Amino acid sequence: xxxxxxxxxxxxxxxxxxxxxxxxxxxxxxxxxxxxxxxxxxxxxxxxxxxxxxxxxxxxxxxxxxxxxxxxxxxxxxxxxxxxxxxxxxxxxxxxxxxxxxxxxxxxxxxxxxxxxxxxxxxxxxxxxxxxxxxxxxxxxxxxxxxxxxxxxxxxxxxxxxxxxxxxxxxxxxxxxxxxxxxxxxxxxxxxxxxxxxxxxxxxxxxxxxxx
Amino acid sequence: xxxxxxxxxxxxxxxxxxxxxxxxxxxxxxxxxxxxxxxxxxxxxxxxxxxxxxxxxxxxxxxxxxxxxxxxxxxxxxxxxxxxxxxxxxxxxxxxxxxxxxxxxxxxxxxxxxxxxxxxxxxxxxxxxxxxxxxxxxxxxxxxxxxxxxxxxxxxxxxxxxxxxxxxxxxxxxxxxx
Numbered sequence: 001x002x003x004x005x006x007x008x009x010x011x012x013x014x015x016x017x018x019x020x021x022x023x024x025x026x027x028x029x030x031x032x033x034x035x036x037x038x039x040x041x042x043x044x045x046x047x048x049x050x051x052x053x054x055x056x057x058x059x060x061x062x063x064x065x066x067x068x069x070x071x072x073x074x075x076x077x078x079x080x081x082x083x084x085x086x087x088x089x090x091x092x093x094x095x096x097x098x099x100x101x102x103x104x105x106x107x108x109x110x111x112x113x114x115x116x117x118x119x120x121x122x123x124x125x126x127x128x129x130x131x132x133x134x135x136x137x138x139x140x141x142x143x144x145x146x147x148x149x150x151x152x153x154x155x156x157x158x159x160x161x162x163x164x165x166x167x168x169x170x171x172x173x174x175x176x177x178x179x180x181x182x183x184x185x186x187x188x189x190x191x192x193x194x195x196x197x198x199x200x201x202x203x204x205x206x207x208x209x210x211x212x
Numbered sequence: 213x214x215x216x217x218x219x220x221x222x223x224x225x226x227x228x229x230x231x232x233x234x235x236x237x238x239x240x241x242x243x244x245x246x247x248x249x250x251x252x253x254x255x256x257x258x259x260x261x262x263x264x265x266x267x268x269x270x271x272x273x274x275x276x277x278x279x280x281x282x283x284x285x286x287x288x289x290x291x292x293x294x295x296x297x298x299x300x301x302x303x304x305x306x307x308x309x310x311x312x313x314x315x316x317x318x319x320x321x322x323x324x325x326x327x328x329x330x331x332x333x334x335x336x337x338x339x340x341x342x343x344x345x346x347x348x349x350x351x352x353x354x355x356x357x358x359x360x361x362x363x364x365x366x367x368x369x370x371x372x373x374x375x376x377x378x379x380x381x382x383x384x385x386x387x388x389x390x
Contacts, residue, residue, distance in 0.1 A: 002331075003270070006267050007240045013274065014232075016373070083293045
């Protein structure tokens with residue numbers, strides 16, 4: 001087939017429509033949030049003392065971290081799924097969430113006596129944390145990988161990892177409402193591991209499924 | 213290539229997305245020439261036929277045109293897709309190459325004309341289900357219109373449009389999956 005002939009076929013298909021990628025990402029994110037919420041409320045649900053907990057800095061700080069991650073990962077994945085889009089600034093924004101966690105950890109180390117560090121780091125929920133963040137995040141991750149197929153990421157593995165980070169941020173936001181371990185020491189350790197699991201799965205998914 | 217080209221190509225693609233077929237044909241012809249110039253300069257050793265990469269790029273541009281933001285420049289988008297398809301073509305043939313991400317070189321890409329030879333896309337076309345294959349072949353190789361194809365095959369124009377769209381999407385997907 002000559003290229004001229006191919007162009008005739010493409011031109012005849014000019015009227016076929018697809019939702020622009022930007023709005024499609026918002027729709028996908030909405031669906032993913034609903035899926036995550038359903039899994040969360042059907043399994044562990046929020047902790048019973050969530051109302052008084054909301055008046056404590058440590059509890060609320062968890063949402064600052066997870067929402068910072070979610071927001072920056074959403075911007076990054078949108079850039080990475082669009083060919084030729086600048087992603088440098090979005091990559092730099094990805095440093096915000098880890099930086100906030102590091103600052104919180106340093107403050108925590110000053111705030112609590114050294115004898116207490118170990119107990120706060122280990123907490124009482126690490127297994128639940130490491131299993132439920134991936135569990136809540138796996139549905140959203142599948143949706144985000146599907147969106148990468150709908151988009152056109154020129155670096156599929158990196159984009160897949162961003163999908164994992166986004167799913168991890170979303171899942172951790174829900175999980176944080178359940179968990180009693182509010183210390184930044186706990187968050188920095190176990191949330192990070194749980195989100196890293198989703199990130200690795202996302203990168204693998206990007207490698208295997210995101211072809212176009 | 214100049215800022216004028218950029219503005220003109222953006223205008224054409226915007227019009228095409230709004231349903232203007234003539235603007236789309238114009239856009240695709242210009243893009244084909246530019247991508248051909250780009251790909252030929254990047255392929256210095258043999259093994260990959262530049263025209264195959266041009267065709268894969270055009271198909272990808274077509275099935276992924278919803279990823280272009282209408283307020284963003286169109287040429288970086290086009291070249292990012294072309295570069296991706298070029299790397300993919302080398303990867304499929306078991307070669308590893310570094311395609312330099314050289315924006316300056318791209319601005320000197322000169323439009324070039326097609327050379328004819330056996331195409332990968334023919335094999336992809338042969339892999340389609342018969343109904344899709346006959347529609348795609350009628351419109352591309354035979355140069356028939358949607359209406360003529362519908363009359364010849366004895367089906368509705370809508371059915372022809374659906375088969376064409378699915379056939380093109382399937383060919384594009386095959387290139388991606390290999």
